[in-house]
Amino acid sequence: MKIAIIGGGNMGGAIAKGIAAGSLVPASDLTVTAHTQQTLDKIKGYDPAIRTTLDNREAVQGADLVVLAVKPWLLEEVVKEIRGGLDYRKQAVASVIGRSSFEELGKLLDNGSGVMPVMYRIIPNTAISLGESVTFIAEQGAPKERLDELVSIFSELGQTVVVKEPMMGPGTSLASCGIAFALKYLDASIQGGVELGFAPEEARAVVMQTMRGALEMMNLNGTMPQTEIDKVTTPGGMTLRGLAAMEESGFTEAVKAGLFNSK
Ligand SMILES: NC(=O)c1ccc[n+]([C@@H]2O[C@H](COP(=O)([O-])OP(=O)(O)OC[C@H]3O[C@@H](n4cnc5c(N)ncnc54)[C@H](OP(=O)(O)O)[C@@H]3O)[C@@H](O)[C@H]2O)c1
Structure with missing residues (x-):
């Protein structure tokens, strides 16, 4: 061609x-x-x-x-x-x-x-x-x-x-704008890592490898994210407290708002 x-x-x-x-x-x-x-x-x-x-x-x-x-x-x-x-x-x-x-x-x-x-x-x-x-x-x-x-x-x-044409907008939102949305999460994590006391380069390396690990677990295990989240959380534990604080700050709704407003 x-x-x-x-x-x-x-x-x-x-x-x-x-x-x-x-x-x-x-x-x-x-x-x-x-x-x-x-x-x-x-x-x-x-x-x-x-x-x-x-x-x-x-x-x-x-x-x-x-x-x-x-x-x-x-x-x-x-x-x-x-x-x-x-x-x-x-x-x-x-x-x-x-x-x-x-x-x-x-x-x-x-x-x-x-x-x-x-x-x-x-x-x-x-x-x-x-x-x-x-x-x-x-x-x-x-x-x-x-x-x-x-x-x-x-x-x-x-x-x-x-896809059929009507799904091009949602597809663009999820995958093309999605690159920026994924990076925004990484950016927030690195910022938080620095506030926790890591040097920016250390935080960058840790956050990137953590993301790689999370993706690879989903990939190898064929799982949805919640299955892997459940493996990290124990009742009353620190991960659960962290996740609850993220949701109180509107994490899931914020991500969805980004997706819905960019299609
Ligand atoms: N970035 C994304 O994630 C993404 C994803 C999907 C789709 N898109 C779409 O891709 C399109 C291009 O975006 P981009 O980020 O690649 O823009 P870009 O880097 O500015 O590229 C546009 C290119 O068009 C060339 N150009 C300008 N006038 C021209 C003419 N009259 N004839 C031929 N070529 C001409 C420019 O040449 P010079 O370099 O010589 O000025 C430049 O290389 C956009 O419409 C965007 O919606 C982007």
Whole structure:
């Protein structure tokens, strides 16, 4: 599959880097564009075989999949630029832009011919740069084998979850914003650790390893968090007192408020 990524910034660049390092798409089948040469030089640093250009129209020629990865306010401008050069019968269009619905994307892509391309919405999180993303994918009009191919490509960059479009918002909240929410817990723990008397670097190391251990227990035991929490708590014990104090401060409700307000 030949892929053109329009906008090789944080997200587009991470996708390019991950795909180039994977086994399913040769780096030479990837073309990445940007606004500045500086960004393209960075992309070349990931793999010199990745093709780069400042010309979006040139980039989409011959691509099987065009991935739109610019900031939301540039979407319309970029789509208008490339629309005339796309063959919707052969070329699919994917958007990684958070809130661009199929309806909005379809309106922008509509060239009056009555033919629309296969469309995808792809929402990875920033851990895609390490191959540890959760990537949500929704499709409109995609044959199963093409969706499967796309899922295989992104599954080399972490876990992929195929959903219907209405679940893209909740998925973004849980996994993309979720990275920040998880880090917020770690940040609070480190702050607390320092207040308890540890040096910041010590607290950082302890909190990171504690989180690793918690995740690995859930992973190896196939358990929900509460099962592992129950193993740590004894009636009247210090963990239970700590958990009760966290809930009195609204911990669970605060996390849910974050999730519900970011979808
Ligand atoms: N960060 C996340 O967790 C995340 C997750 C999912 C989705 N997204 C989505 O990803 C999109 C991009 O976000 P980002 O954080 O990657 O932004 P970013 O780092 O600013 O990247 C945007 C890229 O677009 C390039 N660009 C600007 N104008 C262009 C044009 N006319 N033609 C081609 N390329 C152009 C920029 O080039 P220069 O570098 O040369 O200026 C830049 O490399 C956003 O819409 C966001 O909703 C982000």
